[in-house]
Amino acid sequence: MKPIRLLPLAATALLLMQSACRVDGEAPAAPPAATASPDAARELVARGEYLVRTTGCNDCHTVGYAEQQGEVDTSQWLTGSPLGYKGPWGTTYAPNLRLKLVDMDEAQWLDYSAALRTRPIMPDFSLRAMSQADRRAIFHFIKSLGPGGAPAPAYLPPGQDPPPPYFELVVPAAASAAIGTP
Ligand code: HEC
DSSP states (O other): OHHHHHHHHHHHHHHHHHHHHHHHHHSOOOOOGGGSOHHHHHHHHHHHHHHHHHTTHHHHHBTTTTTTTTOOOGGGTTSBOOOEEEETTEEEEOOOHHHHTTTOOHHHHHHHHHTOOOOTTSOHHHHHHSOHHHHHHHHHHHHHHOSOSOOOOOOBOTTOOOOSSEEEOOOOHHHHHHHOOO
């Protein structure tokens, strides 16, 4: 009999929990960073810095980062690079992300980064696969750096020779077709 007598109690408890959840659900979502506590805002920026440092963004978007084993002051980070990446897609340059984000707010960045399609050598698939929380942290870190540096060189279509320095990727014809462009 015991389990049967317990059942209504369990059901009541469940109902209470559900209504508690509903009340929670009606509460406003997490406040935007501007109104978050200074500690929370600092943590978000620190998380963004950690992600940028460990997921490789600087390898391409920061001049001399790999050559200096990552010992580049954050004030220089993500200002883009004149190192070209030449392949069947033409020649691409890692753009200045600090200038890119000047006119973007958080919501725009979240939409943009979730759907980003670029030419190689940018691992756009990695950014798309990142959680919204991580992409949000990256946004706030880049914003915290402020605008800086100059625009990177413009993309060159296939058939044009870039000035040095550039990497050239030589691929078999089949792979070349597979790489394609977005
Ligand atoms: C292997 C080199 C490489 C790495 C690593 C890399 N990028 Fe890029 N990124 C590029 C290149 C090159 C382009 C330009 C692609 C093009 O011209 O279509 C680019 C383009 C972008 C763009 C589009 C900018 C625009 O103006 O259209 C964004 C945003 C971006 N990268 C963010 C990131 C972030 C964030 C990371 C780290 C998670 C990262 N990238 C890592 C090379 C890289």
